[in-house]
Amino acid sequence: MDLLHIIYEMIELRSFSNLWYWISLAVLWSSASHWILGVPYDMVYRAQRKGGQAEQDLEDIARVNVNRLMYISEVSGPWLVALSCFLLSGLAMLGFVYLLEIAQAVFLLAFPMAVVGVISYFTARRIAREGATGEALRKRLAFCRLYIQFVGVISIVVTAFWGMYQNLTIGAL
Template sequence: MEIFRIIADLIDLRSFSNLWYWIAVAVVWSSASHWVLGVPWDMVGRARRKGGRATSDLVALAEINSRRLDTIWSEAGLVISIMFPFALSFLAVTGFVYGAEFSQALFLFALPLSAVFALSVSLSRRLSAQFESSSLAPEAVIAALARHRVWIQLIGVVAIVVTSFWGMFQNLRYAAFL
């Protein structure tokens, strides 16, 4: 029967005390700051250092990804604008009004990621317009991606701190009832 208790502890829905939740938080924010608008950050560094072919590859990938995200937003933006706030408010109500810790954890995961998505859509729309007019220098693409990464990291740090404090509060509150 010991193995069943171990398995139950591994898949426990009390998210803030679960190691898997914190691993997922770390992986998501690490990936979000590495893949800036679909462009891997090491490619930006290589384009800064070496120039030439690395820069043209970076600009091409940034153009492809910005047009892709711009097209997705143009075709499905209305649906996303309706469904995602609905899902966020559902998670907020079930989590913070009715006390479902799993919903709280998902809300604290999804809300900052929605801000990152909004910033990415905004950047992709600006870059797509500039790519179409062919008035964008490679240095401007690198600078735009660097600024975008700083904003993603700032949102990620704030999200991790808020989630950590809320998780500690929930764990202490839960421990008081034991």
Template sequence: MVGRARRKGGPAAADLVEITLINARRLHGIWADAGVAISIMFPFVLSFLAISGFFYGAEISQAVFLFAFPLSGVFALSVGLSHRLCTQPDIEETPEMVIHALSRHRVWVQAIGVASIIFTSFWGMFQNLRFSSLFF
């Protein structure tokens, strides 16, 4: 939708702004209602997974932590973007700002994804080499 809005403009850009605002208001409302609970529970779960995985050696906890930790960064970026979009007074008149914000958000999400995939791959290879039966 962002590419079509950038190329064609007009109704495509208006549709992009409208659907972005719907999703931003939805996420902003979720954060307003359950933000305190999420802020308490998610770090607790992450620290439990980190301690049980890396200190006690539970590999499933390591895997879930290496999946959930970057996801928390993506969630924080999404909440920040939704807050920025919901508090912008004249957002409907400036689709270029929405296109730029969504494009920048996509780049950051992809960067977090690439970094987490690379780190998780290296960690998995390290674990395979560490517990390999080839080196006795």
């Protein structure tokens, strides 16, 4: 094997047979389930165990991130929704109508993350509306994490089955 062939194998656009795609899928979902509304989830555990300053730190970082998300949604929310819908529908068309595998792979990463964005927005809005602190805040963050993990499991299963199907059908050609 020459160097050019090795480089081509590393950046090949057949995403579902590429190890880097599956590594990025795992990193994406582990990060998504750890950073809830921009708050590392270990802070929730620490606040629950220790209280005091750890609880205050959790409330401060959650307040900052909730306010930031609410500001972004007020200022540019409709434009972000429109742009996201445009990009996702374009990826879906390229991937599943024109059968471009890289578009399928990116869509299977991006669409569930859009769902995570919606879950995060509604959680942040509820936290802001209730002015949640202490136990109520930890509960909201825990439920948000649970919903994100549920979306992640469904996404990983669907992506794995679709990837296996693609590898079996393309491998048979």
